[in-house]
Amino acid sequence: MPTARIQGKQLIGAEGSATNAKTFVATNPGTGTPLDPPFHEANGEEVDRAMTLASESAEFFSNTSYETRAKLLEAIADGLMDAGQELLDRCHAETALPMNRLVGERARTVNQTRMFAEMIREGSWVEAKIDHGDADRTPAPKPDVRSMLISIGPVVVFGASNFPLAISVAGTDTTTAFAAGCPVVCKAHPAHPGTCEMIGNIIADAVKATGLPAGIFSLLQGQSHEVGHALVEHPATAAVAFTGSIAGGRALFDTANRRRNPIPVYAEMGSINPVFVLPGAIEERAEQIAQAFIGSLTMGVGQFCTNPGLILIPSGEQGDRLIQLIAANAAAAAPGTMLHAGIHDAFNKGVARIKETSGVQLLSQTEGPSDQACCTIAVTDVATLRRERSLMEEIFGPCSTIVRYENADEMVEVAQAIEGQLTATLHGSDSELSEHPSLIRSLETKVGRLIFNGFPTGIEVCHAMVHGGPYPATSDAHFTSIGPAAIKRFTRPLCFQDFPNDHLPPELQDANPRCIMRMVNGVYTRES
Incomplete structure (x- = not known):
């Protein structure tokens, strides 16, 4: 991937944008040398355009097949590998992280993205539950009640400073949101904006290759707090994922709760890990x-x-x-x-x-x-x-x-x-x-x-992992931000009562056409 693709612009859908004259540059922390090119700070109009595109594509994306979403994730993983040494070199220049660390982190990012693709294909992540009705029950008939998890809509992701690959633009937050069928608008971290833009282009290429609407992904740059708060305040935003300081996470949390319709902020913040x-x-x-x-x-x-x-x-x-x-x-x-x-x-x-x-x-x-x-x-x-x-x-x-x-x-x-x-x-x-x-x-x-008898550094990305905890470790201890279970942050349960079988989602139909694990009348089964 040529460095020329780093243009210092916003990526809004498939289009570059640089309407704000205010710019900033990344700095090599090892040498103090400024790095080209300058990056344009996103403005309010660009924030609105990105969120509007995400909102307009949300219904279509949420109704795409699991196979399509899995292919999107696999295309992102392929793109990260195809970017080769050039991506790692830019990341090293912006973060001073050792090359062997970056090689390992890229492998983790690629592997977890493929893991999420497998989870989507298998399908049981929707947690389908079926309780059959009983018209003869007395003193009142029992209704037929069925529920499953569905996507919540556009998600705003804030890239982390300390994991520029695994917890940033193509990190767990973005890829699990995509897995759930949620469009993503990502706020690039200002300390490694070139890395973010390169990965943003990889994701945009994957979206195009998969035949999905360009609006399901946008990337905005900015050093100011105004860009982040504008994204949280936008009426199209359905949830926020953040990794960083207590002060930063709490500020976004407070902004989200001042909205007319408060939204969840999944902030992973501070911990001393005794x-x-x-x-x-x-x-x-x-x-x-x-x-x-x-x-x-x-x-x-x-x-x-x-x-x-x-x-x-x-x-x-x-x-x-x-x-x-x-x-x-x-x-x-x-x-x-x-x-x-x-x-x-x-x-x-x-x-x-x-x-x-x-x-x-x-x-x-x-x-x-x-x-x-x-x-x-x-x-x-x-x-x-x-x-x-x-x-x-x-x-x-x-x-x-x-x-x-x-x-x-x-x-x-x-x-x-x-x-x-x-x-x-x-x-x-x-x-x-x-x-x-x-x-x-x-x-x-x-x-x-x-x-x-171990130490906390080094997180195994697996189904049982919990990377979360009570406040101030996170803003919501019910969820993990690492591993496949992170998808639950970007879903909500929807219940169908007395719907005709043919009008139910496949996951809830009697025949179980997806062959997923479901709870039927209180018993887990893959049977139809």
Whole structure:
């Protein structure tokens, strides 16, 4: 795919648009060099045009066959691979992410897109339910009631900064919305706009090749908050998907709820992903835990939403030994370039706040250039954590706080004090799990994923995965933003009562022509 296709314009349906004279440029975070070309900021007229096209194509798209949608997803996956090295080179220039990381992320993006295509073809994702009527029931006849999930309409997707391929223009939000039959208007991330435009062109080509209306996909550029809020406020928008900061997600959530007709905002926001280390785990594998913890903390320069920002370690000699091992591993961790200057500045401010907090000691901080982020480990105790709640706020980057605990009650206290999280991790033996039911129960109420003897970075894209959690981890803990189940965000249940069989959707007809799994009179079956 030639770089000349990056024109710095909006992609509205199949047409380029650049009606706003205001422009911005991407910057190579590794060198500080501006990257060509300039990108035009979307204006209100372009937002309205994109959303209107999405609205006009929504009914047609929602009624397309599952095979057509699956072919669209497969064409997107093929296009990502066909883009070859040029896409990866542009992404590397805009993000400073290592090439091997980008190769792996592209593979994840392609594989998950193909997985969603398979899910669509199989068809059971609609969760069809049938309760047959009974005209002879007394004292009142029982109606025939059937329901299934249907698409909700145009979805606005905000690309994430830290996963420019897997959680951006062609990421899970876009591809599951397409799978559900929802048009997508994507707000490109201003830190990697060229990457976004290249992928936007791939999607537009896939839409054309599949014979679908061009209006089911548009891509808008912009650094300003105005573009994002205008998209959320537009009357055609049916739902919003966002990955980013608590402040950004909450602002969009509040905008959506001020609308005359409020809409759902599925925002994946902040998390410190606490790790609880029990004494038995230290005795069995202290060196392994220390190495894996620092590896998880510094992976991708700590720019993961599942970054372990808090780790509880027991007081006493065992805990002292683990902390010494953590310090040694942290000292050996190389500094790294962050995704963009804004993230790096926020990281530095967060580290400075930790250092200035009374009752907190700096255990380790690697040295490196001022334009790179260094691994930072601080140590405190439960009493200080109780007093300084800012220690439970996310610092996006390779920084974590060790909290020394005296007993099981203090671990439970911390588990109950933290806000909603994407993950929590327990390190211990099987027998120790049985000794801490209160801790486990407390964590179950606070997280979307509970991990045993592992670390939270690295998310398996599979049907059972839950990447979500209570606020402020996400704005809605009922859903996941990773994996096939993410499709449910862009659907709603529709019930048919006493409809003639021939007028029902195929998924609800008695013969079950799609051979999908359905609940019939309370029993799951594929039978007709």
